[in-house]
Amino acid sequence: MGVRRIDQDHTRxxxxxxGKIKQxxxxxxxxxxxxxxxxxKYVAIPLPQIALPRFRFGENKKGGVGQGEGEPGxxxxxxxxxxxxxxxxxxxxxxxxxxVPLEELARILGEELELPNIEPRGKKNIRSAAGRYTxxxxxxxxxxxxxxxxxxxxxxxxxxxxxxxxxxxxxxPIRDDMRFRSVQTREVPQASAAVVYMMDVSGSMGRxxxxxxxxxxxxxxxxxxxxxxxxxxxxxxxxxxAHLVDQHTFFHLRESGGTKISSAYELCLQLMRDKYPSxxxxxYPFHFSDGDNWSSRDTERxxxxxxxxxxxxxxxxxxxxxxxxxxxxxxxxDLDSAFRSEEKVVTTDIPDREGILPSxxxxxxxxx
Amino acid sequence: xxNLTPELAxxxxxxxxxxxxxxxxxxxxxxxxxxxDELNMVASYGGFPTRYPxxxxxxxxEQLSKSYAWGxxxxxxxxxxxxxxxxxxxxxxSITEQKLVMAHVYGHCDxxxxxxWFANTSRKMMDVLxxxxxxxxxxMDRHGVEVVEDFIDVVHSLDNLIDPYSPFxxxxxxxxxxxxxxxxxxxxxxAKDYMDRFINPPKFLAxxxxxxKAEDERERRFPPRPVxxxxxxxxxxxxxxxxxxxxxxxxREEAYYFAPQGMTKIMNEGWAVYWHSKLMTRHLCDASxxxxxxxxxxxxxxxxxGQINPYxxxxxxxxxxxxxxxxxxxxxxxxxxxxxxxxxQWNRPTGLGRERIFEVRRIYNDVTFIxxxxxxxxxxxQKLFVYGRNAQTGQLEIVDRDYRKVKDQLLNAxxxxxNPIIRVVEANYKNRGELYLQHDWSGNELQLEHAQMTLQGxxxxxxxxxxxxxxxxxxxxxxxYDGQQSTMKEVTPSKGGQLAVGKEPxxx
Numbered sequence: 001m002g003v004r005r006i007d008q009d010h011t012r013x014x015x016x017x018x019g020k021i022k023q024x025x026x027x028x029x030x031x032x033x034x035x036x037x038x039x040x041k042y043v044a045i046p047l048p049q050i051a052l053p054r055f056r057f058g059e060n061k062k063g064g065v066g067q068g069e070g071e072p073g074x075x076x077x078x079x080x081x082x083x084x085x086x087x088x089x090x091x092x093x094x095x096x097x098x099x100v101p102l103e104e105l106a107r108i109l110g111e112e113l114e115l116p117n118i119e120p121r122g123k124k125n126i127r128s129a130a131g132r133y134t135x136x137x138x139x140x141x142x143x144x145x146x147x148x149x150x151x152x153x154x155x156x157x158x159x160x161x162x163x164x165x166x167x168x169x170x171x172x173p174i175r176d177d178m179r180f181r182s183v184q185t186r187e188v189p190q191a192s193a194a195v196v197y198m199m200d201v202s203g204s205m206g207r208x209x210x211x212x213x214x215x216x217x218x219x220x221x222x223x224x225x226x227x228x229x230x231x232x233x234x235x236x237x238x239x240x241x242a243h244l245v246d247q248h249t250f251f252h253l254r255e256s257g258g259t260k261i262s263s264a265y266e267l268c269l270q271l272m273r274d275k276y277p278s279x280x281x282x283x284y285p286f287h288f289s290d291g292d293n294w295s296s297r298d299t300e301r302x303x304x305x306x307x308x309x310x311x312x313x314x315x316x317x318x319x320x321x322x323x324x325x326x327x328x329x330x331x332x333x334d335l336d337s338a339f340r341s342e343e344k345v346v347t348t349d350i351p352d353r354e355g356i357l358p359s360x361x362x363x364x365x366x367x368x
Numbered sequence: 369x370x371n372l373t374p375e376l377a378x379x380x381x382x383x384x385x386x387x388x389x390x391x392x393x394x395x396x397x398x399x400x401x402x403x404x405d406e407l408n409m410v411a412s413y414g415g416f417p418t419r420y421p422x423x424x425x426x427x428x429x430e431q432l433s434k435s436y437a438w439g440x441x442x443x444x445x446x447x448x449x450x451x452x453x454x455x456x457x458x459x460x461x462s463i464t465e466q467k468l469v470m471a472h473v474y475g476h477c478d479x480x481x482x483x484x485w486f487a488n489t490s491r492k493m494m495d496v497l498x499x500x501x502x503x504x505x506x507x508m509d510r511h512g513v514e515v516v517e518d519f520i521d522v523v524h525s526l527d528n529l530i531d532p533y534s535p536f537x538x539x540x541x542x543x544x545x546x547x548x549x550x551x552x553x554x555x556x557x558x559a560k561d562y563m564d565r566f567i568n569p570p571k572f573l574a575x576x577x578x579x580x581k582a583e584d585e586r587e588r589r590f591p592p593r594p595v596x597x598x599x600x601x602x603x604x605x606x607x608x609x610x611x612x613x614x615x616x617x618x619x620r621e622e623a624y625y626f627a628p629q630g631m632t633k634i635m636n637e638g639w640a641v642y643w644h645s646k647l648m649t650r651h652l653c654d655a656s657x658x659x660x661x662x663x664x665x666x667x668x669x670x671x672x673x674g675q676i677n678p679y680x681x682x683x684x685x686x687x688x689x690x691x692x693x694x695x696x697x698x699x700x701x702x703x704x705x706x707x708x709x710x711x712x713q714w715n716r717p718t719g720l721g722r723e724r725i726f727e728v729r730r731i732y733n734d735v736t737f738i739x740x741x742x743x744x745x746x747x748x749x750q751k752l753f754v755y756g757r758n759a760q761t762g763q764l765e766i767v768d769r770d771y772r773k774v775k776d777q778l779l780n781a782x783x784x785x786x787n788p789i790i791r792v793v794e795a796n797y798k799n800r801g802e803l804y805l806q807h808d809w810s811g812n813e814l815q816l817e818h819a820q821m822t823l824q825g826x827x828x829x830x831x832x833x834x835x836x837x838x839x840x841x842x843x844x845x846x847x848x849y850d851g852q853q854s855t856m857k858e859v860t861p862s863k864g865g866q867l868a869v870g871k872e873p874x875x876x
Binding site: 004005006008009010011012013014015016050052053054055056057058063064065066067068069070071072073074075076077098099 | 413417424517752755758768769788818
């Protein structure tokens with residue numbers, strides 16, 4: 001049958017989708033609208049701009065005609081489940097959502113930001129299982145049927161049971177003769193990575209600041225997952241003390257109080273020592289804060305920790321300073337002056353949502 | 369000749385003969401047995417697997433495939449208005465479902481052949497569309513895929529601007545008025561001399577002169593009368609390259625081919641349901657199948673409170689008409705009777721029901737069908753209501769059950785297949801060759817953002833600035849696109865052939 005027409009049109013559609021995503025990437029990133037729409041492998045991207053525009057009526061129509069029970073004044077039943085009557089002015093307008101594999105999204109991000117692929121450091125690989133269809137089994141789906149083996153088995157059976165006639169070489173496989181390709185698992189060296197997100201949750205970090213961190217973390221995750229098959233993510237929050245928390249807490253917790261950044265770095269270091277020996281893991285600590293540290297003595301302690309213990313074990317250390325309602329603090333400057341010649345330390349300023357993309361670019365742009 | 373299994377072929381023959389015996393009249397029907405993927409594929413192309421390449425078919429395919437994979441929807445049947453009719457059956461359907469679908473398909477095929485709104489559709493559309501496909505592919509080879517695709521995108525976004533009645537009427541008399549004609553005399557009504565001054569009094573003559581003058585004025589305008597078939601207007605007057613002209617003509621032809629299906633959705637489905645249910649329950653179902661049949665059938669007719677199911681409304685209306693004509697519930701005497709009790713009891717057997725529904729299927733479309741046959745009793749029996757949004761709670765609420773309101777609302781939604789009516793009123797706006805469109809205001813506002821984007825496409829075809837006059841919030845609006853930027857101005861709505869020209873506030 002060759003390539004079917006619909007496959008060509010479908011491919012073309014996917015190309016156009018890809019183009020639209022690329023065009024609108026900046027908007028997707030700064031609005032954060034993709035977060036929460038990702039599944040295991042796919043993310044649902046709303047792309048109303050892909051539908052061709054037409055002259056048509058808006059949705060402020062006077063209503064419609066329905067069929068069923070009820071008195072005038074009663075609500076039309078069943079309106080909340082099926083998108084018929086969502087609140088907001090956009091209701092009823094079917095917004096097209098296109099599913100895109102996360103891999104693809106990462107690739108688009110990579111192309112847009114011109115991110116280099118990461119080269120895993122040294123031989124820090126672990127072994128994991130990968131499957132290839134090199135085995136043979138007696139059961140399986142028809143699509144994996146191995147013709148030659150099946151006929152061989154049938155031939156062998158017919159010869160041994162004496163039903164094979166060389167003059168009329170008819171071979172009829174029965175169920176027992178069926179052979180199927182099957183997966184053989186195999187150990188493959190695989191690079192693994194651990195990400196440690198640290199966030200300042202002191203009183204000065206507001207909701208918007210956390211949202212920015214969340215969006216940035218989503219995109220960094222997407223990229224690193226694309227680069228490493230095996231990625232583990234850890235979350236640390238800190239004010240004057242640091243805690244290891246789960247993802248939900250990380251993004252929703254609101255603390256107040258002072259800021260002692262070193263507490264987070266200490267916890268991070270401990271985590272690295274306990275779980276992620278640098279001989280086997282590529283480690284990426286990311287720290288987000290508004291830059292107001294407790295004291296310059298604590299900042300010195302942070303620099304000390306980074307220099308002696310954290311940096312030698314990691315691929316790269318990233319610090320993003322999110323501007324809060326109280327302005328931007330001193331911490332970034334301190335780091336910059338302490339690590340002027342250290343390539344492994346990357347710091348960025350994130351004044352607002354527009355700053356997310358450039359920040360991601362500097363964090364991931366080095367290919368470490 | 370299709371690829372039915374012998375078992376299905378036997379059912380097909382039985383169904384066909386039964387359908388004929390009831391008086392259904394159709395072109396030969398060729399059934400193809402396909403799997404779900406092939407069916408999704410054919411459905412994405414609107415039933416024509418050989419259509420021109422376009423990404424939106426790919427998009428359709430992805431949506432159908434996903435929705436099938438998730439179990440959200442399943443296409444039962446797909447039938448093409450063509451001679452012979454092509455119909456697709458999903459291989460995985462049960463025998464009972466196949467029987468139902470075949471009976472249903474014969475209903476559709478009878479409708480295609482006999483409903484007068486389909487009278488002007490090509491019955492060789494399979495071939496026509498295959499030719500269109502081949503031509504568009506050739507243009508793509510010659511001019512580049514993206515160039516042609518881009519153009520198709522623009523045309524597609526305009527292809528609801530057609531005049532679905534134009535295949536049946538001549539909009540202009542084809543006469544060309546010549547400027548140097550002697551001034552025409554006002555036409556008098558014939559009368560004997562002595563009666564003349566009574567029959568053609570001076571005031572009448574003066575009015576006639578004025579009317580004629582206005583008409584002459586209008587004749588000088590371009591176009592002389594508003595043109596509803598915007599695609600045709602572009603075809604005749606937009607500066608298009610040859611291939612663009614050809615593509616536009618082809619896509620317009622396709623739009624006209626599909627239009628009657630949009631105009632008769634309720635009737636067509638109602639008619640098909642009527643016949644599948646008649647044939648299945650009277651003849652085709654055996655006892656072991658009846659529960660399965662009912663399950664499938666009721667799934668087709670299921671209603672949801674906030675929506676109208678065309679299958680349900682259609683079949684109920686046909687049945688109601690049949691019953692009314694069987695019991696003589698029609699004619700002046702019945703119409704004049706306003707005692708609801710008496711109307712309910714009315715029974716003067718005439719046996720005209722069957723004949724009447726065949727007639728209805730021949731000459732009506734959805735608008736006239738609803739307008740004429742939705743009665744107070746019908747609206748009440750079917751529990752129809754009008755709903756609207758409660759501004760305070762934001763919830764949809766039942767507003768009224770009055771059948772006139774229901775009918776109004778239905779007709780409003782069905783008019784011009786639920787699309788706004790937009791006409792070209794002036795192609796030399798401001799004497800600068802700008803195109804001026806007017807939205808025929810029916811009380812519903814346009815989606816302005818989409819309208820702006822659509823104008824941008826239109827401008828690319830027209831080459832000169834384009835304008836659309838519409839209303840928003842009770843005020844006249846003039847949307848414009850000049851090739852660089854989109855603007856929206858408030859204008860006094862144009863009246864009686866006088867455009868908002870000159871009345872618009874000067875741009876600040």
